[in-house]
Amino acid sequence: DELRPLVLMAHGGFFLGGSNDGLDVVSLCEDLSRMGYVTASFSYRLGIDNLFDFQTSFVEAVWRGVHDSRAAVRYFRKSVEMGNPYHIDPERIYLGGVSAGGFIAMHHAYVDEDSEIPTYIDESEPGLGGGLEGLSGNEGYSSEIDGVFNIAGALQTADFLLLGENEPLVSIHGTADETVPYAEGEIVFTGIPIIDVDGSSIVHAMADSVGVDNCLIAVEGAGHVPHIFDESYYDLTLSTVAGKLGEWACEGYVPVCGGYDYTAETSVSDASATLPLLFPNPASAQGRVFASFDARSEWTLVNALGAVVERGVAQAGDQVVWSGLAPGWYALRSAAGSQALVVQP
Numbered sequence: 001d002e003l004r005p006l007v008l009m010a011h012g013g014f015f016l017g018g019s020n021d022g023l024d025v026v027s028l029c030e031d032l033s034r035m036g037y038v039t040a041s042f043s044y045r046l047g048i049d050n051l052f053d054f055q056t057s058f059v060e061a062v063w064r065g066v067h068d069s070r071a072a073v074r075y076f077r078k079s080v081e082m083g084n085p086y087h088i089d090p091e092r093i094y095l096g097g098v099s100a101g102g103f104i105a106m107h108h109a110y111v112d113e114d115s116e117i118p119t120y121i122d123e124s125e126p127g128l129g130g131g132l133e134g135l136s137g138n139e140g141y142s143s144e145i146d147g148v149f150n151i152a153g154a155l156q157t158a159d160f161l162l163l164g165e166n167e168p169l170v171s172i173h174g175t176a177d178e179t180v181p182y183a184e185g186e187i188v189f190t191g192i193p194i195i196d197v198d199g200s201s202i203v204h205a206m207a208d209s210v211g212v213d214n215c216l217i218a219v220e221g222a223g224h225v226p227h228i229f230d231e232s233y234y235d236l237t238l239s240t241v242a243g244k245l246g247e248w249a250c251e252g253y254v255p256v257c258g259g260y261d262y263t264a265e266t267s268v269s270d271a272s273a274t275l276p277l278l279f280p281n282p283a284s285a286q287g288r289v290f291a292s293f294d295a296r297s298e299w300t301l302v303n304a305l306g307a308v309v310e311r312g313v314a315q316a317g318d319q320v321v322w323s324g325l326a327p328g329w330y331a332l333r334s335a336a337g338s339q340a341l342v343v344q345p
Helices: 023-034 051-081 100-110 158-162 200-210 231-249
Strands: 004-010 038-042 088-098 147-151 169-174 184-189 192-198 214-219 277-279 288-292 297-303 308-314 319-323 328-334 337-344
Touching (some): 004 023, 004 051, 023 038, 023 231, 088 231, 100 158, 169 200, 308 319
Parallel strands (some): 004 038, 147 169, 169 214
Antiparallel strands (some): 277 288
């Protein structure tokens, strides 16, 4: 019967793709739930509907996502009055996101006044009305959160922290991120600059200046959301988020910025499990990709959005072949670890 803190997560996908069952968020939710949190990955409306005015359409997509995240928070607060089936503590609700989801989480947290809504958003358009709270449902309940974590997201402007009450923030961001800038810079889509944003380093500098409790982990040389593809980055991401959540949610928890301390467990691994031979890499979208396994292994191929492309079981000596893969980044996960695959046009 103990009430638990709630962690809500928004997935990535450039507001064009991704889903609430993507690998960018589900593994984090599962591991946090094992630590005692109630976790939920929620869906939000996708789509950038005017390619001739990409900047406005991108901001509108962020705004729709914020409306939907507010509705998700209200849903769980409403559930408390409906018998509290999830056993959540409504005074300990935290919101996080990956990439596009990081945009949603931080704009949810730091856009506090109607005056901060961009003036070029036409709130009379379907799906954009309702002011700060939106019209996505569960009216009459608070959408306030108690802390926010951001994985490779950004704010349209860090000046949003100058108004209203500011929730504590933890971020983890690769310094070599070419999708969402670590500092100030442009969001670029298929080579086209879309909009200037303030990345994590600028947001946290502003947080320092206005006295907001915050923690930034800059991952030197890392690109965009590497925790999807690399276990060491995943461990750093999980421990950074869990460390700060523990501080916020638990009385007496020692404040920490970065990975929490833990005691390793002794384990035995199969020394014969080696990474499959993946070739050619980079590969061509017009060609085939081969993976040769020297031991029995369950494998999963995921794309850059964290969606599963294909999974299977290979026996020792098997060769798996893929053809017709769309250009982009992939990861082949197996018992031996994770490998990046690049498919070029």
